[in-house]
Amino acid sequence: MDVPFWNNEVETASRSQLEQLQLQRLRQVIGWALRTPFYKKRLGQAGIHSPDDIRSLQDLQRIPYTTKDDLRLSFPRGLLAVDMKEVVRIHSSSGTTGIPTVIYFTREDLDCWTDLLARSIVGTGATADDIFQNMMTYGLFTGGLGLHYGAERVGMTVIPIGGGNTKRQIQTMRDFQTTVVHITPSYLLHIHSRLGEDGICRDDLALRKAFIGAEPHSENTRRKLQDLLHIDAYNSYGLSELNGPGVAFECVCKKDMHVWEDAYIAEIIKPETGEVLPEGQEGELVLTNLVRRAMPILRYRTRDLAFLYPPGCDCGRTHRRLSRILGRTDDMLIINGVNVFPSQIEEKIMKIPEVATNYQIHVDKKGALDRLTVKVEIYPKLFLGEVATLEALRQKIVEELRSSIIISPAVELHEPGSLPVFEGKAKRVVDDRPKE
């Protein structure tokens, strides 16, 4: 098997070399983190006042976990460790309760991140000869720009088309003979279902690889995509808090994703107790970013459930592999690759006076794509018999929700008392998507 490397030395470093590097970088990142009000306090409480307080990787366990709430409460600058003058890029993700989280990058941070993505891309066997159509959303999301710069660094021909507009995507794939795409698995299935329209068939395309990420999917979905399109599909993992894509990526072996352990320390913990679990056991993934100076994040609880393999892979890389994401510890929904928290929807709905207090969030599949429907009950006193008023209300709810959760939901108006009522904890989310 021909195994391509981007940085052979780092990718195949011995475990002891890797751990040495991790310790050195952990101490460095502790130094950076201590410049932020948040970590100065948090680490201080744990008795860590300088990098010298970290003597071995075992000392990592003295560091308290960081949560999404911590990031929210520190918004916007509580975790910024450098002067804003040094920050060259900001990314952001929508927050669970309307407060977004923000990520800062210095020029060197972007350089490190880009290098991890170049490494990830080359690890799949893609090369500078490839035509790369990046079908992830650009903008504040990290998915689009992350892979974009990684692919440019590899020397691929990059088509920064972004998400959506299926017809144009397929035409572009034909016109430029795209060989590699970056896409969510559900969107790739949708693209496949639209092939044949406008007279463009699979045989008119040169597609050979897909990087699929931004939403959890099963091995069956990967196989289905590979069989339908006759391509190789590689799983990708990342989250904006830890830069975005490029935290872990599959190599040519396609047996789960190498975590780039020179840049991240991965741990699996028991979500209920915080106890660190051994390799092979499923739990919550916790990540420490070792190479981001503008905004260090230590032991971040991703709320993604997965397990780590012991070191070793047929490709020769020593970096441990991460399983597919097996679930979430919270109620976050992933709708066509976009993270949506039910609380975001609730917050918006409850601000609209014409809407009564009961509502339901319904998710199902329409073809290959996820469909989000928000059902609300109307307030009887405000019904004056006019369709236009109700339709305007419905549109207003759609707009309000779209501004908060990015994607556009279907909104249904219902009669009061028609949606299920709950005593105690309401079950507002009904997810009818087929489980694989």
Next chain:
Amino acid sequence: MKIMQISVFLENRKGRLYDVCSLLGTNDVNIRALTIAETESFGVLRIVVDKSDFAIQLLRDNHFVANFTDVVAVEVPDRPGGLASILKVLAENDVNIEYMYGFVEKFTDKALLVMRFEDTDFAQQILAKHNIRVVAEKDIEGL
């Protein structure tokens, strides 16, 4: 002379229209005129009935979202151009019609149309001025 139309909010659910009609039917309320305004996700049923006060209370007691809307029942000559002659008067006098629909059956040699106007009072003045007959609420109860 306005009459009372009952507007009922209907969510998009199988059998919901049947529920309304069967409730009215078993309580001896007769529907004289009916139309449905529909959108992708919901509908509004508009009805004129013989006992409007009783009917709206009945609907509300049974948890329907229902409200009165002012409409006018206009007599229209039942011949080619009959409706056009009335619309001409309304158009010439800048009376806006929001929607209209017909009664289920005829009671005289004239056809009877339910019209919802942007400004009901003004519309009634214009109709009266041009001797266009409208039907009173009590006439509908007796129909």
